Amino acid sequence: MKLPPGSYLPAACVAALALAPILVLIDLAAGADVLVGSQHLSLLINTIILMLGTALGALLIGVPLAFLLAFVRLPLARLWLVLLAAPLAMPSYIGAFTFYAVFGRGAELEQWIGLETPSASGMLGACIVMALYTYPFVMLSTRAALLSQDANLINAARILGLPLLQAMLRVALPRALHGVAAGALLAALYALSDFGTPAILNVDTFTRLIYVEYNAFGLSQAAVFSLHLLALVGLVVFIESRFSGMEERAGRSLTLHPGPLAQTVTLLSVLPIIALSLLLPLVLFSVWLVREGLASFDATVAVNSVVAALLAAAVAVLFALPVAVAAGRGRIGWLLERVTYLGFGIPGIVMGTALVYLGLKLPALYQTLVVLVLALVLRFLPLAVGALRGAIEQLDTSLYKAGRVLGAGPIELFTRLTVPLTARGVFAGAALVFLEAMRELPATLLLAPTGFETLATYLWRVYEAGLFGRAAIPGLLLVCLSGLGLALMLAGERRADTMPGSTGAEPC
């Protein structure tokens, strides 16, 4: 298929915008002399181990869950999906702190039930905690890829005698690999750029080096080290691009109907994940809430969070669409799409400062909701791009040819084919951006209107002050509101499914 005229132009604009914070960093880094010590190498090795461990853990949890949520009909299916995706809205430092406080000698769990547990500190603990707060990346993108598959292929495989599990592994999984890879990439980049989790669990990574410089007022040095980290980010982003999607014929997706016993067993196997990632922090903070006594909480904080995150999700999807379309069309398009990922691998506080410099280019809008939303979009654009690209790659190009033959122009092709056929990717992307925006901290702190508090900034404030009990209510609200926002988007996804011409439409 030839590229529709003009598809590169908006993509190039968005890519330039996504690159802008990195250019700011290059500018800030100029002239800084840094001491590259011998511990650089060991930090790099630790960082790579943490990244691989996190990605592996996220795959082990996320892929089976994606199969479950995509293909198996369960009671309250939407509730499970929402609950299983919600850890993405929970700041991972909260999770790490919870694990630190609950497990180990003399820790909370020993006080609750008298059981001495191994400490969560160390590389293994950090990988587990990181995986628990990043697996929804894998789960959501894999689920989207699986749902866009026509059930006929799997049914054919099973009729030809392949057992269900084999059919999943040999027919469904290979066609969803791009979704799996896209999710693993995001988990890996998150692990690369996160500071809180490794710091709390005492794992020395490259981000610690960056934070030490930043906090010692060495912004230029922090920028230099962040750019060093970019080499690793670039490599991971390149490797991931080797997994491309295949074209899929539109068709109804597979649905399995397990019996009541199988349903119960399935749901029970899901519970530990929810218990560890969501319930444990909420229970811990509630225990502290009882110890410390109730404090008042202003509900507008919750409204602020949802408004900013929803706006960011909507704008991010809009920006991501041309990039995702361009991605499949030639080397330049590929490059334009890849560069939008780089910012996601930069530690938040450095990125936040780069965004302050960018925001100040619009002095009239600096520290208004507009600049905050733009900053969130720039931080989380790759989440939307990845989800959309997955959906777009699977488009059956013969449909476009048919459209062309029938006389549709590029704009009509886009609005009548691309948009409805990629609706699922749009919602998956919006959901990812929404959840990440709910927990975003540094850019929100620096760029939100003065006095604009979100659940994430409130959580950070009470956590910093050591008033852990006060984290209980906002923590619970964060989970509930993220769930609600997600449920809204899923309703949109369902509506898209019933739209004529969409992937779930009646087969001809």
Place this chain on the structure above:
Amino acid sequence: MKRRQFLHKALHSALVGSALATAGVTPSVGATSVDSLPPLKGKLTLYLGRGEGGLYENVLQAIQARNPDLELGIRRGPTAALANAIVAESKAGVRRADVFWAVDTGAVGLVSERGLARPLPAALTHQLKPQFRYPNFCPVSGRIRTLPFFTEAVTAGRIPQSIMALPDAGLSVGWAPSYAAFQSFVTAMRVLEGDTATERWLKAMKPVATPFAGELGVVLAVERGEVDVGFANHYYTLRLKAGKPDASVSLAFTREDAGCLVNASSVVALSDGALPVDFMRYLLTTEVQSYLADEAYEIPLIDGVAPPEGVPALDAIAPPRIDLTRLADLRPTLDLLRRTQVL
């Protein structure tokens, strides 16, 4: 918790109500009451730098409640991030903050270096104890470097009075080299003892020291008995003991060296006019200073206000005399910490 609530109410009534409700505290020279201050009027944006557990929220709420005509906008963020934002704003010719309250003197140094800190009237700075008077920033409350120790295994007598003697004391130590307060402490040691002695000290300490991410972690590890003694700002231990009075941790102090450094959170005026300075006057009142001491465990820096329970008065311990602005010289400290592979 009852004590906490009572104190909060007491502060509130002192600041909001007319009577001086802080019975038992007599304002001496330098200490003023909020009643003698002019009401604050107009728009004031405060960048509130956080970190190291500063608890200033209730003070700000009370000031706002007492001054209904004050439009106080607060932006909270990590101290370094806000300092960087202020620098970025000034480069772009934008000014959003009128006052910057930083937990760290390094942040103050960064902002003053760019010529952004406005000079302060002597009438304000002379309210402070003499060692805390500076021309263009105003220390508000102090924190003391302490040696929390595990009371089940160590007696206070085993901890040397000189920080330089600690490596030979046969104790295991917890420290947090990534933490800004620790880096300020090493900077103070460099200023007081010189780079060579500091390097030797770091090398001698390294084999007996276990690193932690933060100083809360250090104190928790001491309390669990994972290490004999730690380096931490005083308030982590006080807060831990407030929630858990039987905790197996107690505080030791060294004498006249970096081990007993008193660092301060400070405010800087970024815009001219009376309002930022008048706002600072509130922070130096008896009411605010004693609230910060009782409730946030901060060390008061004006005469006539008692330190928090569990910490001796500043005159009873022997902190080193050091110009706080010199603590901003962090770059050589980081290089030294790297060279000795402590960081």
